[in-house]
Amino acid sequence: MKPDPSTLIATLGGQPQVVTFTLDLLLAQGEQIQDVVIVYLASSPRYYQAARLLAGEFAGDKYKQRAIHFRSVPVQWGDKKLEEARTRSEVEAVRATFFHLFSNLKAQGQRLHLSVTGGRRIMSLLALSTAMHHFTTEDQVWHLYTPDAIAEKARDGAMLHVPPEEEVHLISVPLVPWGSYLPGLRPILGTSVQEIRAQGLQDSLERDRCRQVWEKLTARQQDVLAQLANGRTRQHAAQHLAIAITTLDSHKTEIFRHCQFVWQDEGAKIDIPFLRERFKPFLLGLGVV
Structure with a gap:
């Protein structure tokens, strides 16, 4: 009995042959691959060249006389293509790319093959962790x-x-498809860091960072942070604390300075929306707001 039609998803760096070698071996095993999707970071002209070379192998949606559709998915961060995955926000953009790709393909009833040999190591790690949420025992x-x-x-x-x-061959990578075994976990496993924050929850790293800043502040600076994190405007916060807005802004500058130091690895934009997003869950836990 022939296997059901399936899709090959591959992480891609500057080595396009990783994808064609993998595809050739899967076809030789009798797999009915109908679509090939590559996911890559736009950090190097070599990556674009690799994607172009691959696209040439699928001219007219044909691959070695087989009907196989090819498409590329550059990781997006907002409205631009992501070049690297160094910060927490960039890593989340990569995770979200795989999450939506796997989710959409599984919703279409597709069997999936995931190749994690190409590209940056962080891409492979995130592809694997996200596959645990969506893959079933039929996927590989x-x-x-x-x-x-x-x-x-x-x-x-x-x-x-x-x-x-030649001695080129595929190695099956063991994967526990938790989303398949425990479907009730899927909404939790698929929740992004931003969604967790929006629900008023917070991970231990964020709590520790917030605590570092909080403990560096004077009592008055803590009052200002609490007001701004709770959604008050600068004007309303100044009125509530009975201080001049210039005084409030002076305290705010110090708060921002501490935040920039603590969150420097993330490269986050430090502004009032940042204070609301990061500190409100922390201050709720303290009972301050």
């Missing part, structure tokens, strides 16, 4: 083993296909 994760000599010959797409006798 693969790593491609390529001998060093072949890898060198094929570097940068110089060789997109290898003869069957």
